[in-house]
Amino acid sequence: MFTQESLDLQNQLLNTLLLGGGFKELIKKASTVLGHDIFFTNPTQRIMVSSNTDNAFVEGTVITVTPLSPPVPGRVQIHVEDESIEALVLELSNSNKRLGFLFLANPGEDKENRLKILFHQVRSLFVLELQKQVEIEANNRQYGDAFLYDLLYGNMEEDGDIIARGKIWGWDLSLPHVVCVFELMDYESYSQDHYLIKHLLETAELVLTPLNKHYMLMDKHEEVILILPIKERRRRDKKAYLEMLINQILDKADDFLASREVRVGIGHKYDKPSELFRSYQEAKVAVKLGGLIKNKGSSIHFGELGVERILYSHDKQELQEFYLEVLSELESHDKQKNELMETLEKYLINNFDLKSTANALFLHPNSLRYRLKRIEEILDFDLEDFDVRVSLVIAFKIKHILDYKE
Amino acid sequence: MTKISTKGFLFNVERCIGCHACEVACKNENKTAPGVQWRRVTEGENGTYHSISCNHCSSPECFRVCPENAYIKRRDGIVLIDSNRCAGCNTCVQACPYHAPQFDLHQNRTTKCNYCIDRQREGLPPACVVACPSGALVNIDLKHLPLESTVPTVPGFPDIRITKPSIRFFPQKGKKRYWLKEEKSESTKNTDL
Incomplete structure (x- = not known):
């Protein structure tokens, strides 16, 4: 059944390849002989070459594939945005690698599986050509990557x-x-x-x-x-x-x-x-x-x-010393509850604004004022002083960097 | 053309007996100055040993911080230092979490493990690998070795997040211990009954 038609199709496609036609010529020929649009995708379902340039299934589009309802072997539903069509699908693969998928759009009823048989003939030639392409690309990429590696x-x-x-x-x-x-x-x-x-x-x-x-x-x-x-x-x-x-x-x-x-x-x-x-x-x-x-x-x-960039490259020991000089007393005082450290950090994050810090901590502003006063007493710093504020911001940044590095 | 690869080490914590043969072999092969040890054996947790040298990291901090651009990362992943460019500032020594770059007081320059590149050219594995009597240390190409049972780090090994070292580990398994059971005396047997 369809033996002669199948052989003719294969000969025509082989001739196309021998005459130096690439994927575009191959897909055009197959589409003309079978009378349906054909396109193939890479393994991530991006259309690489398509016989049709008018509809949504054009080169570069990523398609979504879903099974038919009820499922039919070898047939799927493909979607691009709002458009959706039924298609015959075949996997393009050699013994150890999946190279892509070949689709034949709107196959219709396909009595006696004529399309299916002919489509299989098309597939083998696509696998051959694709394998050649993959090898060339891999070779190219290997040299290109080596150059980029040296550049980087x-x-x-x-x-x-x-x-x-x-x-x-x-x-x-x-x-x-x-x-x-x-x-x-x-x-x-x-x-x-x-x-x-x-x-x-x-x-x-x-x-x-x-x-x-x-x-x-x-x-x-x-x-x-x-x-x-x-x-x-x-x-x-x-x-x-x-x-x-x-x-x-x-x-x-x-x-x-x-x-x-x-x-x-x-x-x-x-x-x-x-x-x-x-x-x-x-x-x-x-x-x-x-x-x-x-x-x-x-x-x-x-x-x-910002300043993290300098701190990140700075000597770890020196960073540790700075952090301890600024915040160690508060940290040791705060060992059990960690309340004051958190309050101070939130106060810095909220740009030294009492109202937003109180909101962030779910505290009454007066409670926050009390805590800040205690922090000032423990550290013996004036939190209104600009230099003190800068030191505190840096100390907290150091804390995060050291935590991350360790 | 040298292909892009990721040369590194595979270390079996379970097999290392702490004999320091790798250290000695490294010193002998590279004739490093006194006080300079490119490979060191340290004691880990639960009576284990770690043999650490330069791990030829994927993101080498030494390469990044060097103000003289003395470091090179080759296509095969090996990180080398051009000692002629080194100004002896010690920035890399402080930056490396594995203490791989070592300052040579005699030459006033930093040196580090070079994965025995002279031996590599002859098709030989690094001296430390050859010297390891228990096969705990192996040289590998991480790009082509599908070793799913290995892990990226083990307890006691420095943080790997920053530099992404080219080393994999076979983790330590629970130690098998056997005890001889004391035979119960006749009198105890009677009491048991």
């Missing part, structure tokens, strides 16, 4: 060399760049977490590709590193632009990340590629300190870290 660790010192080598991959490193690090918290290398990182990398690609920027992306353990050319001169514009991109990536990643936390650190902009490793280190510090700085969202700019 400052292993290349000549700007001219770096710019020339970057051109091989189409990256213009003569422009100023900034490094952003997306870090998956509580990453465990021997769990499924590396799939999440791959997914995050693809999501970032999905958001950035339409912008047609010559961005650089690589994954490294728990990190996805984005190196982005940036033309915005004003700090505010640069920040707004980066926040927009990061929020888009995180919004799209939210579906698969579920409850997992991703923190983003952003380094300074550097004009010379040989100095980009500094931006990477800054972005990593921003990620680390992000856990200490509350209410700043999931993305932290190194330039906005």
Whole structure:
């Protein structure tokens, strides 16, 4: 049954490949012969190539796949925003790796399984072509990643060399760049977490590709590193632009990340590629300190870290000494209840405002006044003195940094 | 082209007998100055021992804090120091949670474990690994080793959150102890009845 038709289809598709046609030609031919729209997605269900460019199922779209009701083997319902169609689906995989999925839109009744049989013939050629593509990409990526690794660790010192080598991959490193690090918290290398990182990398690609920027992306353990050319001169514009991109990536990643936390650190902009490793280190510090700085969202700019940035790099022993000098008496006095330390910290957080501190602590303002007076007596400080206030703020920041480091 | 990899160590807490052979082998191989110990064996909890050297971290603090940019992180993950660039400021010595960079008083420079790169070039494992008589210390590539039974840290090991060291551990299991039971005397047996 359909043997001749099946052989003819295979021959036509093979000829297309032999004539040098890529996926686009292959999908066009298969679609014409079968009389249905065909498209294929990567393993994360982003459409890579589609025979139709008119409807919602175009390249770059991420589809949602649900089973039919009642379920039918080999058939699924696919959705993009409000549009939804029925489709035949086949997995594109070799013996050890899933490469993607192939869909045939609106198959109709398909008497005697004609479409299903012919669709299987199409599948094998797609697997062959896809495997070739994956190998080329992996090879390319390996060289590209090695270059980026050297760039991020400052292993290349000549700007001219770096710019020339970057051109091989189409990256213009003569422009100023900034490094952003997306870090998956509580990453465990021997769990499924590396799939999440791959997914995050693809999501970032999905958001950035339409912008047609010559961005650089690589994954490294728990990190996805984005190196982005940036033309915005004003700090505010640069920040707004980066926040927009990061929020888009995180919004799209939210579906698969579920409850997992991703923190983003952003380094300074550097004009010379040989100095980009500094931006990477800054972005990593921003990620680390992000856990200490509350209410700043999931993305932290190194330039906005404030005094924590200096304290973090400072000698631990000296920090400890400063902290003890300022707050040890209050801490030892407060050992049992921890009431006064908490009161003082809340008072600092609320910008030394009595009313808002009292509200935050669910206290009557007079009780708060009494506590503050006791703190002044114990520490022998005047809380109205500006220098004292600065010392106290720094002492509490040191406390958090030391707690974090230990 | 050197491929990107993550060279590191795998340490079996259970197997380490605290013989200090790794320390001696390291000293012998690298001819470090007196007082400089790139690898050290320390006592952990519950009678265990830890053999610690540079862990060639994923986010090396020494690399980050060095004002002279004397540190290099190679594609294979090994962190090296270019002692010619080192100004002897000791910033890295204080920053490293594992005390891997060691200050050499004679040369007035900092030195650290180099994962025996000369031996690596010859295809040999680091000297400390070869010297370990119980096989507690093994060199591995963390990128390609699917060891699900290993853990990222063990009690007594410094904090790993900041630098993400390239070391994995086989954790300590509960010790198996055997006692000889005293045979009950005839009189006790009678009382039991």
